[in-house]
Amino acid sequence: MATQSSQGTSTKHEVKLAIYDLSQGMAGALSAQFLGPNHAIDIIPHTGIIAYGYEYYFGQSGIEKADPSHFRSTRGLHPIDIHHLGETHVTQHEFEEWCRQHMTNGHYAPTSYDLFHRNCNNFSHHAATEALKLPKAVPEEILDVPHKVLRSPMGEFIRPMMQQMQISPSGDSSTNSLIGNQNNQQSQQQAKKHSHPAPTTDVNPWANLPSEKSEEKKEEEPSPKKRVKHVHTPTLDNYSSPMIANEKNMIDLCVKKLVESKSIASLENTLQSRLLSNLKQLPHIFQQNTSSNRNIDVIKSLLQDLMQILAFNITNSDKIYMLMITRLLVLDPTLTIEIISNVMTKVCPVVLDPTNKSTLRAIAWCVLSNILGSDLVNKNYENVEESMQEFVDAAVTCLSNDTPVDARRGAAAFLYNLACLIAMKDDEEIADLTVSIICASAEALPDEVDVDVVKRLFATIGNIVKTKGEINEKAASLIVDLGYGDRLTPQNLRVHGNDEVKSLAREMSNILTAISSEDC
Known part of the structure; x- marks a missing residue:
């Protein structure tokens, strides 16, 4: 200007x-x-x-x-x-x-x-x-x-x-x-006198790399039965692929901490020996580009042992290191849906317990978000769908401003990835689970003070009300009918000064206005 x-x-x-x-x-x-x-x-x-x-x-x-x-x-x-x-x-x-x-x-x-x-x-x-x-x-x-x-x-x-x-x-x-x-x-x-070797790839040591635009195109699916009216929403459209925390550069640190852990040293000998052996192989496995049968066995065995130990009386620090490793293991395409379901069952108590430290709950949400973003669950969503309501309920409790921000961000990322999964389906009717997600996100948005949480919640609703480039009339109408339309305008948000948030709110308002003007 x-x-x-x-x-x-x-x-x-x-x-x-x-x-x-x-x-x-x-x-x-x-x-x-x-x-x-x-x-x-x-x-x-x-x-x-x-x-x-x-x-x-x-x-x-x-x-x-x-x-x-x-x-x-x-x-x-x-x-x-x-x-x-x-x-x-x-x-x-x-x-x-x-x-x-x-x-x-x-x-x-x-x-x-x-x-x-x-x-x-x-x-x-x-x-x-x-x-x-x-x-x-x-x-x-x-x-x-x-x-x-x-x-x-x-x-x-x-x-x-x-x-x-x-x-x-x-x-x-x-x-x-x-x-x-x-x-x-x-x-x-x-510049040679100033230079340092230039890295060939971007590295993020905090391992939370949202993949807003997937490099792999999913197969074209039939157009939904109930999609009407085009609304230009470039900011919302940026959020179309799951958020995946897949950076591996903290693995060496996590393995080192667990190998030296007193909690691990106190385990029964056979379990301890197997766990330590598998942990020490992990950095090498992640460096390889191919999956051998031996590597597959190590990953499956390690996941089983980590989930068993997670329920033991060990330190919060060790649980965090274990879950930092787990978030990567659950992305392995050779796993079965039974193994993944077991991980979700074991991790669920961590996010449900409000007495757990927020950092521990945040990384637990990261594990669950990665599971929902994995190709395995994308292809087998019906096998885990029944258990999703429990996790949505847990995410809703985490969205209160009384919850530390890192746990709120984790819960919002989980809801976003779940919305991405739901958007892939062509169900004509809106399921109760979808209604819960819409209501939880819309209720939390006006009072939320963290910009990242607000973006993820808008993106969550956006994936439900606009999928494959078109408005889902029933989902958008539900928001209007429930009275959430006015709550999601830029002026009603506590973080209305952020440019991207303003853009997301305007685009959502445009969708809801388009639906309200329809003579249905």
Whole structure:
């Protein structure tokens, strides 16, 4: 947004700072457990400068610019907050020339990324204060995150994982590098004195990677019988695939903690020996790309033992490490629906017990969410459908603001993944379970104070009322008939200031307005 200065001809340009959480909520839920309470962090931050209609950021391709909505949809990331930094008299040409110079001289070249001294947040701070000449920039607590982690007891262990955290290239023409191809080679050569090996993949040590846009296309299914009226909902449409927590980089730490655990050492000899043997094989199994019969046997045996021990009198920390491993094991395609059902039965008491620490309940919800997002359950949903009401009831109790936020996020992710499953079906009638999900989400939304929970609840309802690109008339009409329509408007939300939340609320209101205007 540009405005004319009161001093004359100079044009002022609004500048904002977009703040993202690369961990998608899991840093806040688990960092105290892994790093210690004095070193806990709320987010794994990525920031970008929004100015001149573009978002500017530093990653593997150096400094890039893109339309903000395009950046978010291609990365599956959405801001948790947007700070207004002020207005600048610096023109777009002057700013982009500053960016080009700092790429060419190697300061922000593609190979210059350094987590602790030259990362995306350092770029945002440097660009705001030096290039755009603004008094406000990136908050100190964001700039200090890498050093805070490193100062923790587990800092050196986690450092290799964090070294690889950066925004990867988008790989399409809609995102522009701010330096021409003719200068790339020169830029990279000049940057060698600053450079660190560039990782080939994005790594998230907090293991909560929502897959908002699945890479694999599901088979086309027949159009539902009762779908009417098209409404443009690009933000809601971004949420169409399950949230899967599938990052494996914490496995070594979890295995190490369990192998050294006094609780494990006190187990009966045969169980202890088998468990330790299987645990020590696990990191190697996860590194392999193929599944041998031996690996399958190890995974099944380990799952059975972990679920047996989960009911024992062991520490909360050990239960968390066990469930961090379980969330990955349940994604193995060689498992049977009987094994998965047993895991759900064993994990259910963890989320139902309000006396359990919120971190433990959060990771238990993560296990259950992964189960619902797995291909096995997607193909065999009817085998677990009867037990879902119990879990929905548990999720409803967790959505109260009296529940710590990490457990609320976990419960909301579970409801979202369940809604994704329900959306795959073509049932003409709305089941009682679906009604429970709609009511629970709609009741919680107006009073919810956490942006991530609000997004997941809107996405939950969105998957039910609009599936395969069309409105489910009966589901949308139910929301209107129950009087929830007015409760879901942007002005009635406590987090109405978040841009994505406003967009989700507007799109939901448009759907409900379309249904209300139908002469049915």
